[in-house]
Amino acid sequence: HEVLLLGGDESASHEYLFGDPRYIVTDAQGRIYVADQEFMNIRVYDDSGRYIRTLGERGRGPMEFQSFDGLAINQEQELIALDRTNRRITRFSTEGQLLSTHPRQRWARADIRPFRDGYLFLSHQTSEPGDIDFLFRVYGSGFEQPTVAFGSTDQIADPYNIIETTELDAEPSSFIFTEGGLLYAPSLYEGKLYLYTEAGGQWTLTSTIDGLVEKRAYTEVDKPAIYENADLVIFYARTMKGARVHNTSLGLFRLQDDQIVHFTNVEFGRQRYFGTEVFDRDGQLVGYGAIEKIPLTAQGIAKLFLDIVWKDELDRFYVIDRMDQPVIRVVELEIRPTDMTLD
Template identity: 30%
Template sequence: MKRWTTLSAALLVVAACDTPAPSPDGELVERDSAGVVIAEWSGPIWTSGPRWTIGEPATSIGALESDEPEYLFSGIRGTVALSDGRIVVADGGSNTLRWYDASGVFLMQRGGSGEGPGEFSRLGPIVRTDDDGLVVTDGALHRITRFSSEGELLMTTPIEGVTVPGPAHPLAEGAFVVGAAGFSSTQMTGEEEGLYRASEPLIRIRSEVDAVDTLGIFPGPEIYFRTRSFGGHPFSRGFYYGTAGDRAFVAGAEGFVVDVYAGDGRHLRSIRAPSVDLTLTDELIGAYKDEALRLAAERGERVESSTRSALADMIFPKERPAYGRMVVGDDAIWLEQHSGGVTPTVSRWAVFDHDGAFRGTAEFPAEFRLSTVGDGRVAGSWRDSLGVEYARAYALVETGG
């Protein structure tokens, strides 16, 4: 069984679009509001043609079957391409980090299940630092673990004050920013049925245990309350954050807005695209219900009946989320178009520079889940029709759209 494929390791160092020119179809208008720069993009976003896509993977790691377990994945939590072309994959099933060379050959492994230094109970996403180090959050043990690019364990730091901690993103000053990635039953406080967002802190953590403080308080991931239960909703708004240099980018999908903060918590800029229509139409709701019933019918009459009842009672918001995910790159912010509650045919992204100018859109196959972007390349996971997971890296390809 083939364990890996590589077309050209050279593709990994092609900087296809590090600093693309602004889109000609709009204008960035800036104004001051009590010391915060409001940067509004006036042109279209999702109606613009894609400017970037991906072709064949430069590196693809994984297999349907193999007698070498390091090439089998179960729940990829993140894929990072290092500056020298090596790939690091976080595998949730084994709670391990795995290093591969640019052609996909296994190099080493760190982690494993446990509570000791360098071990994980619930491996979270991985984030690359400027020096090619790796930062990993453990959502169960509530701690950050940092490794060097060569796999040396550098730091283990506890996380306090966040209900369900998300990834740790580094700031240039040496601190890390951590926010909420989910919700728990402790946040159920008797609200009426419907959508609800609990406020959550975005905290800044330094290497010292006693140096934890709050960057700000923000609306956390949105929860759907039903009688004696809670969970996600097809149109729930998420909470997203990332860093670049000494700035943190925060997005709550309430309107097409991304806020920019300094490492000390000062609100610097608000990036907006007010012309994006977020109306949750009957057509979008109907499409979601049709797909939910189709999938339920495949599981039997009983599941279909209970799904039909749940859909009849479901409460829908007036607006849909402005986007479904955010990935912060070295010089750009990537915002994924919300799926509208149905299985997408493509993954579509709007790309802005760090000051708010729209650069264009990118389209990837729906099977590819983007983890990281930078240096003209993207890395993430691919799930095939059999559900087999692969870690992949691609060079971005300009379409001329």
């Protein structure tokens, strides 16, 4: 159920209206930080939704941004923002004091998490068919060259299939740390989560966890029908590819009781379901809940305008709703017994 709504009153002052919110994080005091790509700033709210301050603005100078392509908060309660356009990473306090900037050469967005004394990035860069890259990189606190890289993209996707490689997304909630290692969910969801474990400083893909799906993640469509029948269109090297997407991962989270929650958009028959898979700490699927049914169009397309981008320490989820004027919904998830069937 919903516990807080930000941006729902169009008559409110501009501090409470969003243009294109991309990332959300919360700090130890429950303050909410929203990075908005349209206004190119980060707005701060308290845990009740009251506006506090704005951090940064558009530009190329100190504490200025041209794009938001990753946002994190570290153990010292410092914010980390990745800006692809300015080709840099900015580290700053929760009050907006610039602490350091670091050049960033890789042209890719990233899901950034604090990790030991540094950071772990989910960020791949494959531009041509056949390209293979690593999904994960470990950086020190200075963001120099990565100390470890792992998760070869060809273990998850066909390197010659531009649809699959493009959708190895670096969304804000694509992976979690578990007791056993690191669990990753690709955007195109084939019903498998990928578990990486570490031994002797080396990370390897050791197993997969099965979820609840009926179909393959997508069906490729022919070029003449792309715009009518595809909900995913990719342009590269003067070529256009289209796909009708059946199953997507919307966010992977670990609860305080170590249960794993995986939000999905999955097609069963002629119906798309926005729902939640629940796994126990051992990776066994123990439940599924359908939150909303999404009817398919005659072309087999269904749109869901929700991005689940963050979970706080109280197990509250932060959802960007783009159906109309963008709003941010803070919700709590009620997990009840289920037989894992869909009606």
